[in-house]
Amino acid sequence: MNIKIAGGRVIDPSQSLDKICDLYISNGVIAALGDAPAGFVPDSTLDATGQVVCPGLVDLCAHLREPGATHKGSIAQESQAAAAGGITTLVAMPTTSPIVDTPAVAQLIQDKARAAGKTRVLPMGALTQGLAGEQLSPMHALASSGCIAFTNSRRPIRSSLVLMRCLEYAATHDLLVVFQAQDAELAGGCMHDDTTSTRLGLAGIPEAAETVEVARCLMLIEQTDARAHFGQISCERSARMIMEARERGLKVSADIAVHHLLLSDSNVNGFDSNFHVIPPLRSQLDRAGLRQALLADGIQAICSDHQPHDPIAKQAPFAATEPGIAGLETLLSLSLMLVEQDVLELPQLIAKLTWEPAQVLGIQAGTLAPGAPADICVFDPAAHWTPSAATTRSGGANSPFMGMELRGQVTHTLLGGTTVFQR
């Protein structure tokens, strides 16, 4: 099967490429860019004139809700949502029920994802058994069963000794450890601790809830020489600490959820539970600092931190609602606002959504280099659309961006050369 994607603006940061050219796919693999390979006869041609052709997006954090919470979302539904959002690889969190601390659960998730066939799902394994923060999980067995990295999610590992052992063991097998840094006691509130929380009387989560844990993790990463990544940081101070650690030579990286680059704690004014997220939306100063860090390469990736919910989960007083935003379908469009607001150039943004997150994971993805799997996102940068509960493919319509006109819309998503989404 030969496919030609003709006339699009091809942006591939892995090759520092940004030009209008044709792209050739043969048997599910990128065959060539620009000139057709010898003897190439396309079976089909996709006219991408006026559109951007880039690698399929790599999303470092998504909650698929299966197994265990299929009233909120399922692997099949969320995979469809991912495909509609141009995401061809996503990392699924281990906080399912049962938790991903046995190879069987990791296998189950991958089997279901393969059956859905819309996006590549890479499960993350639990760092400790049952995420209880006490015993090491069977990391080697989990990695052999397809777990791409290991995290304790936001569940605490109170003992620094246990945390150090986790890092040492992961380093033994060169496995990536992902931290969603949060001090459990300091993070007891439901929004950023500042003037808005004070006025609304909502219990605050101070910056220290994140920075204290980032600092502890960094010291132990340094001690153990482990490979680690900080997911969804929310404070400028965390970004600076991680950047300094990188400069010292630590093998660390970081990502941020797109909503933390666009919103701030003042949006909670009015108790709208769609703005209830963990880590909480921080101050406008944090948002500005995090945008700077993105530009200064202190943050490698932008993710969706997709957390679909059933409607009832958000229908309660603010603190009693479940945190999280469903974001697979809007990841690209929301990220494009950063280009519109002159934070990043388009190729820089694409890098944060494709090549750089793939590098964090150490996988062959997020690239259009010849020989790579033809995971491709084609989007119309000028198209306007409005996400709505009626049209979302995800199990959750919980997003403050529902009903808001966005710019930039995915038109085609290819997974290994197969069209998995087409508008």
Added chain:
Amino acid sequence: MFEHNDPNRIQLNSNGQLRHFLTTEGLSRELLTEILDTADSFVDMGAKQIKKMPLLRGRTVVNLFFEASTRTLSTFELAAKRLSADVLNLNISTSSTSKGETLKDTLMTLEAMHSDMFVVRHADSGAAHFIASQVTPHVAVINAGDGRHAHPTQAMLDMLTIRRHKGSFEPLKFAIVGDILHSRVARSQIHALRTLGACEIRVIAPKTLLPRHIEAMGVKVFTDMRQGLKDVDVIMMLRLQKERMTSALLPSESEFYKLYGMTTEKLAYARPDAVVMHPGPINRGVEIESAIADGPRSLILDQVTNGIAVRMAVMSMAMSGQMVEKQLQQSASAAH
């Protein structure tokens, strides 16, 4: 992005009249004054032999209390009865309810009984806003305390008590003392006092009981009673929950009393004609000395009396605001 209108607009009908009473924040000075004037007229009525008036006759008021309360619940009940409403009291312990779902379900069940007004107390900040956003049109919601957010009828009864004693707000300096962090009363008092033109508002507490950047609400922050009470006209004490001692916020009740308890000695720091208020129930020997609570400068019992009048005022005003809104909508749809 998300330049929402003022979320507190939900309290007003299209004519700008009260239709819910959720917070003192964002309400105009005229409206707060109207509440005080209306309440004033009810205070005098309470002293008469026949205390009932028919403003809510035929209406059903549901007191929906998810937190234990004696004083607030009984004054709301009495207020509704004096307005001739039918009253249903529901005490629902939050510990037995699962998150959110039950609140919405409870609400839907009660709505099916054709209630006209909900008086709500709930442990979560924003609960009254949530309920107001969910109820059928023309059902009024009165906030009887939501988490740490607001307790607007308490604040307004305090304002009424102050006005009846001091005449006006402008020349006065106020000090709110104690557990500001957890206090919905303090937040509602601060908004009301600012709108009514108070000369100066202070909060006095140890740093563990001060919310972050409370100064952004327009108050001066003190951690020392001698400095904080200097030249103050009105001292508003807050209630201190026992569990603050066990959650590492305070070392002991006795240390708190020594530093922040209202004693004769500390009262002398304030102006000679300063008065002392407390929303009750009081912890004698923890927040306040008995000699002061029962003394001539205490307004604590006046607050209770005025509480009934203020609750009658906001209930009748909100019900009338809902009726006006209903008529406006009916005439608007008739015009179409």
